[in-house]
Amino acid sequence: DIVMTQSPDSLAVSLGERATINCKSSQNILYNTNNKNYLAWYQQKPGQPPKLLLYWASIRESGVPDRFSGSGSATDFTLTISNLQAEDVAVYYCQQYYLAPYAFGQGTKLEIK
Amino acid sequence: QITLKESGPTLVKPTQTLTLTCTFSGFSLSNAGVGVGWFRQPPGKTLEWLALIQWDDDKRHSPSLSSRLTVTKDTSKNQVVLIMTNMDPVDTATYYCARALGKIHDQWGQGILVTVSS
Numbered sequence: 001d002i003v004m005t006q007s008p009d010s011l012a013v014s015l016g017e018r019a020t021i022n023c024k025s026s027q028n029i030l031y032n033t034n035n036k037n038y039l040a041w042y043q044q045k046p047g048q049p050p051k052l053l054l055y056w057a058s059i060r061e062s063g064v065p066d067r068f069s070g071s072g073s074a075t076d077f078t079l080t081i082s083n084l085q086a087e088d089v090a091v092y093y094c095q096q097y098y099l100a101p102y103a104f105g106q107g108t109k110l111e112i113k
Numbered sequence: 114q115i116t117l118k119e120s121g122p123t124l125v126k127p128t129q130t131l132t133l134t135c136t137f138s139g140f141s142l143s144n145a146g147v148g149v150g151w152f153r154q155p156p157g158k159t160l161e162w163l164a165l166i167q168w169d170d171d172k173r174h175s176p177s178l179s180s181r182l183t184v185t186k187d188t189s190k191n192q193v194v195l196i197m198t199n200m201d202p203v204d205t206a207t208y209y210c211a212r213a214l215g216k217i218h219d220q221w222g223q224g225i226l227v228t229v230s231s
């Protein structure tokens with residue numbers, strides 16, 4: 001099974017600043033045939049279901065603000081939240097959908113400093 | 114507008130079978146590339162993928178749970194059913210269904226908290 005590991009487990013960032021969350025997969029999740037990384041990022045607020053933010057590692061879902069961006073390839077990925085807003089307080093998860101079981105990272109809790 | 118809603122029992126006893134129904138609207142499971150996935154999340158923990166059923170009835174299950182899981186679809190009713198046998202207290206979690214485009218789960222239900230206790 002592919003294991004997804006996020007860092008850090010928690011993060012406190014000042015309003016207006018940048019938050020960076022890392023995600024590492026235990027195997028390459030870049031499919032060479034289509035040159036796509038099979039990685040998604042989700043945001044989850046308390047009492048709510050996960051919300052898809054990014055897929056193919058860097059494609060923003062419709063309606064997601066452009067302060068959310070994704071980068072990386074193969075085994076190492078990053079979610080960057082620029083100009084942090086109060087409503088960005090949440091737990092963030094990465095997920096690989098390259099190979100079943102489609103595992104998630106353990107989550108990163110983002111708070112305001 | 115796309116909506117999904119999970120329904121079923123919120124309390125089951127150990128060894129019982131859990132049957133959850135995902136009723137959706139705004140999309141069709143007869144369209145190529147569309148599927149419905151199931152996930153769960155124990156309180157305070159991360160998400161776990163359980164199963165995925167596709168428009169062509171292709172099914173994937175978590176290997177660690179495959180012997181306990183069954184997933185079926187009723188395209189005419191816009192429903193997907195998840196059956197999990199031999200429930201245990203460690204299966205206590207919020208269970209979610211979500212629409213899948215390919216394997217990208219873009220729209221999620223609100224979830225249903227299932228507690229396993231005698």
